[in-house]
Amino acid sequence: MGSLGISSRLGTHPGPFSLFVAITIGADLRADGFGENPFYHCLVAESLPGPGESQAGPCVVGYGLYYFIYSTWKGRNVYLEDIYVKPEYQGQGIGSKIIKKVAEVALDKGCSQFRLSVLDWNKRAMDLYKALGAQDLTEAEGWHSFRFEGEVMRKLAGK
Amino acid sequence: MGSLGISSRLGTHPGPFSLFVAITIGADLRADGFGENPFYHCLVAESLPGPGESQAGPCVVGYGLYYFIYSTWKGRNVYLEDIYVKPEYQGQGIGSKIIKKVAEVALDKGCSQFRLSVLDWNKRAMDLYKALGAQDLTEAEGWHSFRFEGEVMRKLAGK
Numbered sequence: 001m002g003s004l005g006i007s008s009r010l011g012t013h014p015g016p017f018s019l020f021v022a023i024t025i026g027a028d029l030r031a032d033g034f035g036e037n038p039f040y041h042c043l044v045a046e047s048l049p050g051p052g053e054s055q056a057g058p059c060v061v062g063y064g065l066y067y068f069i070y071s072t073w074k075g076r077n078v079y080l081e082d083i084y085v086k087p088e089y090q091g092q093g094i095g096s097k098i099i100k101k102v103a104e105v106a107l108d109k110g111c112s113q114f115r116l117s118v119l120d121w122n123k124r125a126m127d128l129y130k131a132l133g134a135q136d137l138t139e140a141e142g143w144h145s146f147r148f149e150g151e152v153m154r155k156l157a158g159k
Numbered sequence: 160m161g162s163l164g165i166s167s168r169l170g171t172h173p174g175p176f177s178l179f180v181a182i183t184i185g186a187d188l189r190a191d192g193f194g195e196n197p198f199y200h201c202l203v204a205e206s207l208p209g210p211g212e213s214q215a216g217p218c219v220v221g222y223g224l225y226y227f228i229y230s231t232w233k234g235r236n237v238y239l240e241d242i243y244v245k246p247e248y249q250g251q252g253i254g255s256k257i258i259k260k261v262a263e264v265a266l267d268k269g270c271s272q273f274r275l276s277v278l279d280w281n282k283r284a285m286d287l288y289k290a291l292g293a294q295d296l297t298e299a300e301g302w303h304s305f306r307f308e309g310e311v312m313r314k315l316a317g318k
Contacts, residue, residue, distance in 0.1 A: 032229065039228075040229040067227075067229050070226050072241045076187075100316060107316045112309070115306050115307075120301035121301060134307045141278065142278050144277055144296075145276050146296065148262060148293045149273070153265060153266065155292065158259065159263070
């Protein structure tokens with residue numbers, strides 16, 4: 001049985017992104033995350049071969065994609081945009097490990113908060129975040145998330 | 160009667176921040192916004208003297224503080240963290256002008272979305288965003304905002 005490690009891949013290794021490059025925006029995702037001023041950072045959870053086991057290389061079984069946000073009141077914060085664990089690896093605490101590693105990064109970078117969003121039907125995720133001590137700001141304070149996009153945004157911008 | 164202009168202050172001019180430096184985090188706010196890789200950007204609305212009027216310099220009457228966020232599905236987006244207009248200048252369309260300018264910045268930077276959050280008791284702001292074409296994602300899709308902070312975050316990080 002192999003072990004699981006959470007590592008930060010801020011170099012140029014393309015591996016961790018094979019999970020979603022194909023279904024999203026391809027080259028942009030790579031350029032935006034691995035340029036001089038990256039728009040996001042990514043932690044990957046890897047399954048490593050156990051003693052005596054052979055494996056071509058580490059196998060990515062989950063990831064957490066985060067970036068830095070800013071509060072006029074609280075300064076630097078971290079936002080976890082996306083967290084994913086392959087179905088066959090769920091229930092092993094990998095999601096919690098990714099969240100704990102993000103909290104570590106946040107503290108190391110002088111952040112006072114770590115935020116994320118979740119859909120209200122995703123009880124499993126909500127329960128996990130609450131169990132780990134997160135506060136539901138929409139429930140507690142009434143925060144609503146708004147979005148402008150596409151044609152609306154172009155019209156707003158007068159373009 | 161003077162005119163109102165929205166400008167982007169990405170230099171070292173300290174003026175626009177006098178509104179809130181005193182009540183937040185002082186030097187950090189300046190360092191985080193005006194370093195090589197700024198954590199945020201700020202637009203300021205200024206009241207300019209009219210013909211024949213004298214004024215020591217532009218007078219800041221509002222601001223919009225934004226930063227870039229990232230979606231695995233949609234790529235680069237802009238997030239408007241904070242928007243403020245001095246009470247005596249409200250009702251003149253300055254908030255809308257700031258929002259329109261942020262939409263312009265978003266498009267110029269290749270963003271497909273422009274997001275923000277609002278408290279559910281702030282009907283005036285909600286009505287404005289909806290009138291400008293924004294979608295309430297909490298209402299429409301059930302998005303909830305979560306936060307880890309302080310002792311909880313340190314415990315998560317094992318520190």
